[in-house]
Amino acid sequence: MALHSDNLLLFLAVLDQGSFSAAARALGRVPSAVSMAVAQMEAELELRLFERSTRELRPTEEARALEPQARQLVARLAQLQAHALALHQGLERRLTLAIAPELLSAAWSEALAQLADEYPALEVDVLSAPQAAVLRMLHAGEIDLALVFERVGFDERESFQELGSERLVAVMAPQHPLAGQRLRQDQWAELRQIAVARRDAGTADDPRVLVSRRLWRTDSHLATLSLVQAGLGWAFLPQRMVDPLLEAGALLQIEFENMSNEVRLWVDVVWRRDRPLGLGARRFIALMRPGYQG
Template identity: 70%
Template sequence: MAFNSDNVRVFLAVLDTGSFSAAARTLGRVPSAVSMTIAQLEAELDLLLFDRRTREPRPTDVARALEPQARQLASQLRQLQAHAQELHLGLEKRLTLAIAPELLSVPWSQPLAMLAQEFPSLDVEVLSAPQAAALRMLHAGEAQLALVFERPGTDERESFQELGHEVLVAVMSPEHPEARTRQDRLSLKDLLDIRQIAVASRDAHGADPRLMVARQIWRTDSHLATLSLVQAGLGWAYLPQRLVEPLVASGQLVEIRFGNMSNQLRLWVDVVWQNDQPLGLGAKRFIELMRQAA
């Protein structure tokens, strides 16, 4: 095969600098070595790449025709070398991030965009799952990081970085019977007997007691499904403030006003990882970018 990483580099250096001597200085070689490399390449290709009848070699039409693909090949080789170096330094092949659905509105995509610029070869997988399921994925090694609310208790298997807080608001449809009759007179105790729609796993294990209030709870696996059921008047829910604000403003939802306390839950948000699993370069950098964004 005529072309290789070395002679492509020399070929492009001569094109860019306009002479064998200038290319040699750029490459840190002697001019005779550059001239010999080009001559060997021409012999193997049986093509004339540079016209040497002038004082400085001039690229032929053949050289200009090969130039775009040569530059593409050089770029691919640089990317390959960079990827190999990243792997050597500890870059994972894939970074999987599990996110609690209520936190999909948290600004995590911009840090991922910055991560993609720094490590373009890194594959990223973003999965949304109820918090208990997201943590199970983390502990099973199916995700390297989980973006979740603070946990009521501590788990010795986990380390975390706090990222700020998210506000959840108790809301229901204005068409719900309770919204019409007792909207301004409800207490948290009253909600025990009103159906709640909650983002939660199928089983109750791992559910956050702060978010599970009513005696009857319909469960979904996404905040959008929960929102749809609430808008249909089927129950009330705690939903992210930034999600429901425009719907409350337009009258599509109403905030449930408690007589004895705030109708908001302010929960801290953490990015969590396993203690016994070393983090890759991408995961470490993402945590840092999230911390900076927070």
């Protein structure tokens, strides 16, 4: 068969180097062997690939016509070999990542872009759901990794890697009756706060973000944002989420008289302790650690 992998590499080397001797040096072969191999290819294909003269070697029109597909085949073969090696090293067929919606603007996409460059054959699914739903999917074995805010307490089913932090800022709608005022403790303690907080009996919520006596609970920061924009209360919301709204005047940042108007929460990537991570998941976590900017 004239167009097997070795011959394709040799054919492209002659095209790129411009002579049999230069191609031979690039391939670690002797010039006579390269010349004979090209002649054999031409005989089997019944095509003239190179015009030979005493001064130069020139590719024919037929050679130029074959060149694009030859390069594609060599590239695909290299990808296939790299994928086979990665599978041998533990690369999973598919990586499924679920992200809390408030973290969709974090640096995970940059890490996935680099992962795709390193393992182009790896299939990736990206899902988004409220944090509680993301963790339920993780425990049910439906996803490999969860990108979420830190959890109150410790779940023995989980392993995790801390990545960085997100800043939450206190905001309210500009139409709120107290908008623009510097709030005293007796005011904000009685002012309705809208918070992402669980309703499970016996569940301890984070005291850093639950400060008012009057509380409405939601299961996501997106639901909280909608209620705040409707003027129904104030909330701590992720800086990345509210920055465009603050700049547009659609939200106002609250100033408290006796406490900070921001809280920092850590961001974790979480996986099941009883399910060893594949090569893709391990590499994604490694790429996230230096790239995340909280």
